Amino acid sequence: MEDYLPRVEVRVIDDEKGKGLFALRKFNKGDVIFEERPLVCAQFLWNQAYGYLACDYCMRPLETAEENVRRLTGIPGLLLPYPECCATKKDEYIECPYCEVSYCSYSCREQAWEQYHQVLCTSSLIGNTKHPLDQLQDAWREMHYPPETASIMLIARMIATVKQAKDKGGAAHLFSQFCHKTRSKNGDISHKLLGKQFQAQVEHLRQLIIKGLQDEDLLPWFTADGFRSLIALVGTNGQGIGTSAFGVWVKNCDSLDLSPEEKEKLNVFIHDLYESIEKETGPFLNNEGSGLYPLQSACNHSCVPNAEATFPYNNFTLVMEAIKEIQPGEEIIVCYLDECNRNRSRHSRIKLLRENYLFTCSCPKCESQIGDEDITSESEAEAD
Numbered sequence: 001m002e003d004y005l006p007r008v009e010v011r012v013i014d015d016e017k018g019k020g021l022f023a024l025r026k027f028n029k030g031d032v033i034f035e036e037r038p039l040v041c042a043q044f045l046w047n048q049a050y051g052y053l054a055c056d057y058c059m060r061p062l063e064t065a066e067e068n069v070r071r072l073t074g075i076p077g078l079l080l081p082y083p084e085c086c087a088t089k090k091d092e093y094i095e096c097p098y099c100e101v102s103y104c105s106y107s108c109r110e111q112a113w114e115q116y117h118q119v120l121c122t123s124s125l126i127g128n129t130k131h132p133l134d135q136l137q138d139a140w141r142e143m144h145y146p147p148e149t150a151s152i153m154l155i156a157r158m159i160a161t162v163k164q165a166k167d168k169g170g171a172a173h174l175f176s177q178f179c180h181k182t183r184s185k186n187g188d189i190s191h192k193l194l195g196k197q198f199q200a201q202v203e204h205l206r207q208l209i210i211k212g213l214q215d216e217d218l219l220p221w222f223t224a225d226g227f228r229s230l231i232a233l234v235g236t237n238g239q240g241i242g243t244s245a246f247g248v249w250v251k252n253c254d255s256l257d258l259s260p261e262e263k264e265k266l267n268v269f270i271h272d273l274y275e276s277i278e279k280e281t282g283p284f285l286n287n288e289g290s291g292l293y294p295l296q297s298a299c300n301h302s303c304v305p306n307a308e309a310t311f312p313y314n315n316f317t318l319v320m321e322a323i324k325e326i327q328p329g330e331e332i333i334v335c336y337l338d339e340c341n342r343n344r345s346r347h348s349r350i351k352l353l354r355e356n357y358l359f360t361c362s363c364p365k366c367e368s369q370i371g372d373e374d375i376t377s378e379s380e381a382e383a384d
Contacts, residue, residue, distance in 0.1 A: 030321065082266075
């Protein structure tokens, strides 16, 4: 990340927008603006429960491409051609010797142990008693069904990171830079995870966090208001992460030196696989989770962005790429909505942004559509 810091600068814009990220040099379309690893990340709990296997530290897939596509299609005997295009290295996988959490490498296991896993390892209770962190995850799944947008384990890893840090104040300060408002500035919007219908569940989560992780140096985080701020922090700032062994196999197949006939045969095969996946699994192709990225979180939203976050290494490393030319001094803006939602009506986009990010969008696209009738299509109404 340090190589890219001179390329960008975080600046305070105003009281309403807060901070933003600005270019210090020109970026052409396709240029890498910066790379960044998260302070913490976590796989979504329902994603994990449904058998999507990922490294507990970096979210690299733990399935081979063939195992991945067999599960997604429901075809146990399916064979993939060109096995050399699978990037999975199962011989390097390793588990925590105490709680059997899985990692893609010894390095990831050691980094997790040094940062937070000593606190979060669930081997500390012997017998039939369920660990408070297991109870916490069960409670979160009851509150937050797919499609998932956040994970309570981000909060757990934040707390554990501070508890294990030599400089606890410095570690806590790293997380304080993220926006953690529970309501909009004028108080008219609350984060959707903090609505009245969730009050009892949020309090239950707080009690479980206290039971499993309370720390004297972090008492403000465990108060009712402090915990609500943590929920808002991970809900507002959590950047989605997606990794896929099958996706990497498909990408690597594109680089094969094949005859036109072989290429066409492979393309048809891949197309049919995606259709089978759609029928069996729907849109949930990837290992999915979220992470807290300091630079990425400084990027403001626009429905017409000039940059986008990508994950080309098939792990938690975020690469911010320019999707159009960016001039020195220009703000780097991203779209907080996924590809499907960004193409919905202005009414639906604003509703999603208000619920999840506590602001009303006034980007050029939204302003140009301000006269549009506030109607929602039938499919959008079902999603809302």
